Amino acid sequence: xxxxxxxxxxxxxxxxxxAYVDLTSRVNFSNLEEWGGALETNADLWEQRGKIIxxxxxxxxxxxxxxxxxxxxxxxxxxxxxxGRAPF
Numbered sequence: 674x675x676x677x678x679x680x681x682x683x684x685x686x687x688x689x690x691x692a693y694v695d696l697t698s699r700v701n702f703s704n705l706e707e708w709g710g711a712l713e714t715n716a717d718l719w720e721q722r723g724k725i726i727x728x729x730x731x732x733x734x735x736x737x738x739x740x741x742x743x744x745x746x747x748x749x750x751x752x753x754x755x756x757g758r759a760p761f
Contacts, residue, residue: 674699677730677761683714685726690716694728696736698759708755709738718751725756734760 676697683692691714698708712728721740728736738753 675759675761680731681712682729683712683716683726684729685721685724688716690714692716692728694753696728696753696755696759696761698755698761706759708736708759709753711743711750711752712738713748713750715748728753728760730760736760 674697678695679693681692681694683690692712693714694710694712696708696710698706701707718740723740725737725739728738730736736759737756739756741752741754743749743751
């Protein structure tokens with residue numbers, strides 16, 4: 674289990690933008706890692722709802738997340754669910 678709270682970059686299409694992320698990982702009852710959390714950015718995520726984007730942490734680690742619920746307006750928290758291994 675791990676956590677990451679701080680600045681990162683998000684990437685999708687031709688867009689690369691700063692984001693503040695709050696991510697956690699845990700091992701579920703099937704002994705599989707799950708991770709996700711929330712991010713805030715000034716990038717427009719409306720078109721990305723239900724799509725996978727990349728989160729790049731300051732040390733270069735990259736994770737893929739599915740954009741989920743929340744307020745998709747700029748600067749509002751957006752829920753994300755990780756795909757694959759957590760980058761932290």
